[in-house]
Amino acid sequence: MSTTRRAGSETRTEILRVALELFTERGFEGTSIRDLAEALGMTKSSLYYHFAGKEAIIQALLASRRAEVEDLLEWLGTQEPGPDLLRRAALRWIDSTGPERILGMRFAHANGPTMSRLAAQGGNIRGWFDEVVGRILGPDAPMPSRLRARMAFDTVSAALFAAQGQPASEADILAAARAATIALTA
Structure with a gap:
């Protein structure tokens, strides 16, 4: 998997955008952290660095x-x-x-x-x-x-x-x- 480096605030913004798209398309329950990480081109651990989980992403939104x-x-x-x-x-x-x-x-x-x-x-x-x-x-x-x-x-x-x-x-x-x-x- 190739990963993309972004500034921290850019990364958070991109995570929120992609999560909202996937949660809308697949449903909140139907979207995993792995799905989000893959769509963002990052590792799950990188995603967890920014958000503790899907619930934290929703709270930020x-x-x-x-x-x-x-x-x-x-x-x-x-x-x-x-x-x-x-x-x-x-x-x-x-x-x-x-x-x-x-x-x-x-x-x-x-x-x-x-x-x-x-x-x-x-x-x-x-x-x-x-x-x-x-x-x-x-x-x-x-x-x-x-x-x-x-x-x-x-x-x-x-x-x-x-x-x-x-x-x-x-x-x-x-x-x-x-x-x-x-x-x-x-």
């Missing part, structure tokens, strides 16, 4: 998503409240969605049991948006308004579901999500 939500919360703290804040925030979230986040959503769709287990351990990505919605609408907003707000942030995931079996590109998915968010926040 979740930390990245959590950081994105924290960035959104930080941005919300700089915004003037108003009737258009939900739309601006949800569109900002969609506009910041790149291939890695879309792949992460595909992973979540393909690995329901793993996502349920992670949610029980504090990795509930959807639950993280409770704070976002609370900041936008306030603590006393009625439940239908809160649900509609959560839906506005979940349109990329909904568009991914709708695109299954369709020749839709990522641009098509994001365009549909954007249009749905605008409709939900009208």
Whole structure:
């Protein structure tokens, strides 16, 4: 097996990218450390140097998503409240969605049991948006308004579901999500 030398941060980034692809394609349970090492062109011991195992890789991926939500919360703290804040925030979230986040959503769709287990351990990505919605609408907003707000942030995931079996590109998915968010926040 030939191995490739990369800088430490580059190696971690590449491990996360390849792991996400394999976990989505083969399933979390169906992908072994050996599979990851082979796909990366490295030894298992090199992979273990960077991550203690598959669970640690998933935790790093979740930390990245959590950081994105924290960035959104930080941005919300700089915004003037108003009737258009939900739309601006949800569109900002969609506009910041790149291939890695879309792949992460595909992973979540393909690995329901793993996502349920992670949610029980504090990795509930959807639950993280409770704070976002609370900041936008306030603590006393009625439940239908809160649900509609959560839906506005979940349109990329909904568009991914709708695109299954369709020749839709990522641009098509994001365009549909954007249009749905605008409709939900009208």
